[in-house]
Amino acid sequence: TDYMYVMRCTQEEGGFSRGELARYGNIELSPSSGVLNYGQGLFEGLKAYRRADGPGYTLFRPEENARRMQHGAGRMCMPSPSVEQFVHAVKQTVLANKRWVPPQGKGALYLRPLLIGSGAILGLAPAPEYTFMIYAAPVGTYFKEGMAAINLLVEEEIHRAMPGGTGGVKTISNYAPVLKAQMDARSKGFADVLYLDSVHKRYVEEASSCNLFVVKGGAVATPATAGTILPGVTRRSIIELARDSGYQVEERLVSIDDLISADEVFCTGTAVGVTPVSTITYQGTRVRVQDRRRHAVEEAVHDSDVDPDGPGGGQERMDGCG
Missing domain, CATH: 3.20.10.10 (D-amino Acid Aminotransferase, subunit A, domain 2)
Known part of the structure; x- marks a missing residue:
């Protein structure tokens, strides 16, 4: 879609600060980034739907995805956005890409939050910098069988x-x-x-x-x-x-x-x-x-x-x- 959401933090900062929307595109990573060398990364998946009863969009329990990412980040020695930061970022991503939300009953806008160790680290250790981002894509059914068994x-x-x-x-x-x-x-x-x-x-x-x-x-x-x-x-x-x-x-x-x-x-x-x-x-x-x-x-x-x-x-x- 047109836009993605990006937010960064370092080990010294100890937490994520203000994020921003950016045009969807490639990102730059060091060859020695934690995610490329040691797989220090998490992702989530959730959907936004066009409302049937008027203008607007519906999200399905995004706070649960935020909490699950926080739990995973603890296991992977990573900082994580707060629930409020996560949900705000999801909403901003949907609104910025609203023209890509399929008509009601025809699919959904799939949102992919990513949390990665983007900082350079050669030895086996947590990365010194982390990037949280969300991108989106309109989707239909997952299996080729559609909704069939x-x-x-x-x-x-x-x-x-x-x-x-x-x-x-x-x-x-x-x-x-x-x-x-x-x-x-x-x-x-x-x-x-x-x-x-x-x-x-x-x-x-x-x-x-x-x-x-x-x-x-x-x-x-x-x-x-x-x-x-x-x-x-x-x-x-x-x-x-x-x-x-x-x-x-x-x-x-x-x-x-x-x-x-x-x-x-x-x-x-x-x-x-x-x-x-x-x-x-x-x-x-x-x-x-x-x-x-x-x-x-x-x-x-x-x-x-x-x-x-x-x-x-x-x-x-x-x-x-x-």
């Missing part, structure tokens, strides 16, 4: 994260290692890869770019974030909405058996939204999960002689959630 492949050899690592923060170094598994899966017709834990190799963690939920017997479960799973903002929102609606929601270990036997599986994330999963392929066997919950409901309705689409049905609300 997707097919996932369970990866057994490549692991996204390990205990004690950085899987629980949105550091840039988490993403290049999954590219090989993701590209191999897509070459075989899968939309994305599901990763298992690196210790037992039997507990599902997350996909390359999104969190995972399984529905079984009326309960909604998602892998607990215990340092190896990114705490997604959409994930947290689904948990809160489901609990507010009366569903039993569990944050726990989700085994591969739980996944294969689930009535319903769906992914959540800023990019993917809420995307249903059609099939899971594990050890060469493809299991279809998309229609299981509907079949279970039909059987229960047949047994109880209750209209599945009648008022008060919890299943109808879950259709909207998952």
Whole structure:
């Protein structure tokens, strides 16, 4: 888009000061910058939508992205903008690029905040200077399938994260290692890869770019974030909405058996939204999960002689959630 937002600070300053909008373009970095040599960087992702009820734009919980960046910055020995600075920068970026926000219902303006060690450092140490910036791009759906159900492949050899690592923060170094598994899966017709834990190799963690939920017997479960799973903002929102609606929601270990036997599986994330999963392929066997919950409901309705689409049905609300 036309503009990006830029703000800088040094170790001596101890915090970010006033930022400014600049024309979108290339940035200059020292060959010995911390981000290029040691991967000292974080990024976030959020969206702005054109309002349906009049002029203006809507942001989805930007303060949660700000807090997540602060948490990640602590892990990566970096200063971070305050929540107020982060949200202000996001708003300024949207307003400066308002002509790029798609029409209501036709997409969103994706915002990519970056926090990088831009200062030069040869020895292994935190960079002496940091740059925070936000750029934007209009986007549609993330998967080529659009909003249709997707097919996932369970990866057994490549692991996204390990205990004690950085899987629980949105550091840039988490993403290049999954590219090989993701590209191999897509070459075989899968939309994305599901990763298992690196210790037992039997507990599902997350996909390359999104969190995972399984529905079984009326309960909604998602892998607990215990340092190896990114705490997604959409994930947290689904948990809160489901609990507010009366569903039993569990944050726990989700085994591969739980996944294969689930009535319903769906992914959540800023990019993917809420995307249903059609099939899971594990050890060469493809299991279809998309229609299981509907079949279970039909059987229960047949047994109880209750209209599945009648008022008060919890299943109808879950259709909207998952």
